[in-house]
Amino acid sequence: MKKHKCIKIGIVGCGAIGSSLAKEIVTGLRKDACLVALYDIKPQKSVLLSKKLTRDVKLCVASLKALIERSDLVIEASSAKGSWEIASKSLSFGRKVMVMSVGGMSGHLDELYALSRKNNAMVYLPSGAISGVDALKAANIAGVQKVTLTTRKHPNAFSGVEYVAKNFNLKGLRHDKLLFEGSAAQAVKYFPQNVNVAAVLGLAGIGMRKTRVRIIACPAVKKNIHEIEIESKAAKVFTRTENILHPQNPKTSFLAVLSAIATLKQILQPVKIGT
Ligand SMILES: NC(=O)c1ccc[n+]([C@@H]2O[C@H](COP(=O)([O-])OP(=O)(O)OC[C@H]3O[C@@H](n4cnc5c(N)ncnc54)[C@H](O)[C@@H]3O)[C@@H](O)[C@H]2O)c1
Structure with a gap:
């Protein structure tokens, strides 16, 4: 043996x-x-x-x-x-x-x-803290027209983000505030610790420049919420993932860690399930 x-x-x-x-x-x-x-x-x-x-x-x-x-x-x-x-x-x-x-x-x-x-x-x-990468990869073979990520996080999740500190005052914020709207390429530049999921989507799908991203500070939310809309020749896809925060780092979602463990299991195990 x-x-x-x-x-x-x-x-x-x-x-x-x-x-x-x-x-x-x-x-x-x-x-x-x-x-x-x-x-x-x-x-x-x-x-x-x-x-x-x-x-x-x-x-x-x-x-x-x-x-x-x-x-x-x-x-x-x-x-x-x-x-x-x-x-x-x-x-x-x-x-x-x-x-x-x-x-x-x-x-x-x-x-x-x-x-x-x-x-x-x-x-x-790894897909990280989002759902829908499997569908995006499959749909992309036939052709995807549009991918949009909308991320909502509590204002605290943006502490230490230079772009936010320069352009906004989130102290005592009472209503939702749109912090960013643009390409995934720009999003990862301005929010390097917050939107790895934008990079995953961009790289898995139609590219970093074509993938659209909106980032919103929401004082009422306690979770990191990612919504994804995909328009493609094969399917219209909408996913919403409400993430529990990692206890050691509120910028990181617990699911991101589990996604890495699931990827490790894919590497280690002979049967690979899912796209
Ligand atoms: N892919 C995803 O879905 C996803 C989700 C959440 C976080 N992340 C990213 O994963 C990374 C780790 O996240 P975390 O929550 O553990 O962050 P963390 O801040 O808790 O830990 C990062 C650690 O890396 C160390 N470090 C920084 N730069 C280093 C370098 N060049 N060489 C060696 N060590 C270095 C720091 O000292 C720190 O101990 C971050 O970049 C984060 O943006 C990805």
Whole structure:
């Protein structure tokens, strides 16, 4: 009988998503996956996580390169600013890579295909906190005319967003406020931590420039709500996802973490269900 081989996983970014994924890998996925390295630009974060998981710091590495060398699969859960460098370096070493900060891939799609083909490596971009990517991918084969994402979040979810701080005062906001309307390409530029889902939609469908995005601050909502409308030759699709917030980071939806775990399971398991 062929010996079962565990996939060695390294995680870059030990915040809300990285920590949740690390915990799942060492518990629910331990038969098929093995956590071999953690890296964070703030070393205290990887130290803390490693200690929580293993009682010592053996998982911590001092550089991205060291993490890549130890891993078969690199999971990026850091920031849109650094995600392209992390993905491209991992691919150059022939490693599989799963990218959470999908906004950072905007403008790099052709290079992503070229690098993965050249190095015989794979890239995984989970759907994240939205529903409808399966339908979009299928419909796109026949032709999609229009994709619109409308995102509603509590004003607090936009704290620290430079574009918002410059253009709006959301303190004490009592009514809904339209913060942005434009292309997915612009949305990921202005809201790098908030709308990775816009990047997923743009890359999976008709492109970052044609995909339309509206972002609304809603004082009355407690969830991150994403509505998607797709007009295509095959079907008219409307989805609405009301996301519970991640307890460690209100900018991140709990479903985004679960979507990454589901993607990991797709990688690890032989039967793949869904588009
Ligand atoms: N795809 C999706 O649906 C989706 C959903 C939510 C969040 N995200 C994205 O995933 C990423 C992680 O989200 P989170 O909630 O865990 O954020 P977080 O702020 O809780 O954690 C990010 C961690 O990454 C570290 N970091 C930042 N840049 C780094 C770099 N270049 N190298 C190594 N470490 C670095 C930070 O120090 C921090 O510990 C963010 O970019 C976020 O926008 C994606």
